[in-house]
Amino acid sequence: MARLIRSIIAAMVLAGFALYWLSDFDAYSVFRSDQRLKSSRAPDPVNGKILFAAGGCVSCHASPGSTDRRHIGGGQPLKTPFGIFYPPNISPDPIDGIGQWTSVQFVRALREGTAPDRHSYYPAFPYPSYRHLSPEDAADIFAYIQTLPAIRGKVQDHALDFPYSIRRGLGLWKLAFLNGGVIEPDPTRSEGWNRGRYLVEGIGHCAECHSPRTIAGVILAEKRFSGGPAIDGKGFVPNLTPDPTGLADWSEGDIASLLKDGLTPDADSVGGAMAEVVRNTAELSEADRRAMAIYLKSLPPIEGHSRTK
Amino acid sequence: MTAQPTLLAIALTVLATVAIASTADIGDRQKLMKSNGAATKPVVAMLKGEAPFDLAVVQKSLANYQDNIGQFVTLFPDDSKTGEKTSASPKIWEDMAGFKAAADKFAADAKLASASITDEASFKANMPAVLKNCGSCHEAWRVKDAQ
Numbered sequence: 195m196a197r198l199i200r201s202i203i204a205a206m207v208l209a210g211f212a213l214y215w216l217s218d219f220d221a222y223s224v225f226r227s228d229q230r231l232k233s234s235r236a237p238d239p240v241n242g243k244i245l246f247a248a249g250g251c252v253s254c255h256a257s258p259g260s261t262d263r264r265h266i267g268g269g270q271p272l273k274t275p276f277g278i279f280y281p282p283n284i285s286p287d288p289i290d291g292i293g294q295w296t297s298v299q300f301v302r303a304l305r306e307g308t309a310p311d312r313h314s315y316y317p318a319f320p321y322p323s324y325r326h327l328s329p330e331d332a333a334d335i336f337a338y339i340q341t342l343p344a345i346r347g348k349v350q351d352h353a354l355d356f357p358y359s360i361r362r363g364l365g366l367w368k369l370a371f372l373n374g375g376v377i378e379p380d381p382t383r384s385e386g387w388n389r390g391r392y393l394v395e396g397i398g399h400c401a402e403c404h405s406p407r408t409i410a411g412v413i414l415a416e417k418r419f420s421g422g423p424a425i426d427g428k429g430f431v432p433n434l435t436p437d438p439t440g441l442a443d444w445s446e447g448d449i450a451s452l453l454k455d456g457l458t459p460d461a462d463s464v465g466g467a468m469a470e471v472v473r474n475t476a477e478l479s480e481a482d483r484r485a486m487a488i489y490l491k492s493l494p495p496i497e498g499h500s501r502t503k
Numbered sequence: 504m505t506a507q508p509t510l511l512a513i514a515l516t517v518l519a520t521v522a523i524a525s526t527a528d529i530g531d532r533q534k535l536m537k538s539n540g541a542a543t544k545p546v547v548a549m550l551k552g553e554a555p556f557d558l559a560v561v562q563k564s565l566a567n568y569q570d571n572i573g574q575f576v577t578l579f580p581d582d583s584k585t586g587e588k589t590s591a592s593p594k595i596w597e598d599m600a601g602f603k604a605a606a607d608k609f610a611a612d613a614k615l616a617s618a619s620i621t622d623e624a625s626f627k628a629n630m631p632a633v634l635k636n637c638g639s640c641h642e643a644w645r646v647k648d649a650q
Binding site: 432457460463464465470 | 641642
């Protein structure tokens with residue numbers, strides 16, 4: 195009997211160690227070490243600027259109270275069902291921002307959700323989407339950020355509810371759910387479609403708000419883009435698929451136009467968080483907005499929450 | 504004995520009136536916003552160069568905005584926070600003064616534009632400032648399917 199108990203305790207201790215190790219950054223790199231982190235060419239901040247806009251980085255990382263869209267000192271509270279997130283300072287300040295990071299550290303943060311000190315980010319920072327970016331594009335964003343003003347001030351820690359407050363749990367979450375890789379062009383599709391897919395699925399991270407999630411906080415694959423509850427718990431985010439409950443009666447031009455001026459075909463002006471998204475997409479080229487529209491119109495129609503007009 | 508049914512009847516009538524009043528307000532709000540949308544559609548087409556400039560249509564739209572928004576802000580009693588698929592953000596009732604100030608700004612901008620728009624050039628120069636109000640108000644005060 196005593197032997198049995200000893201064995202059980204030993205097994206539990208071992209399991210505890212295993213769990214601890216599995217939730218560590220090292221485990222992730224061992225299991226999913228197929229990812230390349232180093233850019234193969236010289237950084238291009240001009241491309242980085244486009245992707246920075248497409249990603250809407252400033253929408254979460256803006257310095258509170260600043261109207262200058264190049265100030266990314268972070269700290270604006272993001273209220274969610276898990277608690278309050280305070281997006282960090284990603285300005286190139288060497289102490290409070292990311293000024294001392296290397297490009298590889300940035301690429302790892304963006305694509306794998308792992309900080310230089312090896313802790314994991316919460317997926318409120320949508321790295322499951324950013325994972326689809328090439329290391330080259332990710333490094334270009336880093337190069338662009340280096341050209342922005344350094345902002346002083348460290349941001350306070352997130353105020354999350356238990357058990358979400360256990361950051362280590364994220365290591366396990368990533369092992370279970372963070373997969374996929376760089377989106378490569380589909381040679382059977384047009385250049386516009388491929389560009390649109392890359393922007394929508396990757397840096398644009400449209401699905402992160404426009405999809406319902408499972409209890410584990412993972413996007414429901416079969417309902418992707420069919421709309422979802424708003425992250426702050428108030429209201430509903432529309433269906434983007436070409437279903438009658440979504441964008442079936444919208445043309446590509448209608449979608450591209452909304453991304454530019456925020457107006458629906460009925461001349462209604464988008465509100466809520468989408469107003470901020472449009473401030474970002476308005477900075478893109480007409481061709482990029484059109485590409486996003488082409489891709490959205492090509493999605494399989496999925497029934498979602500019906501829109502109220 | 505008879506007082507109780509009477510009281511009940513009164514209570515029910517009051518309740519029904521309250522319910523009707525609030526849904527009626529929500530319905531009227533939505534009608535006014537639809538009317539604003541209908542007024543905006545031709546104006547946007549002109550701004551984009553998809554339709555020829557028509558001063559009469561522009562002036563009519565600007566007049567509609569002023570009429571509609573003046574009525575609109577009066578339709579937010581405390582009992583109309585939810586129901587009828589309202590998209591009104593709870594923030595409206597938390598900061599009614601701010602909400603009304605935003606509405607007043609829209610009306611004032613429309614009035615100013617109405618006075619300064621006389622031809623296509625002045626239309627293109629002054630109309631965007633009016634339409635900016637749509638986006639800024641919807642961002643701050645509207646939540647799609649808020650309930």
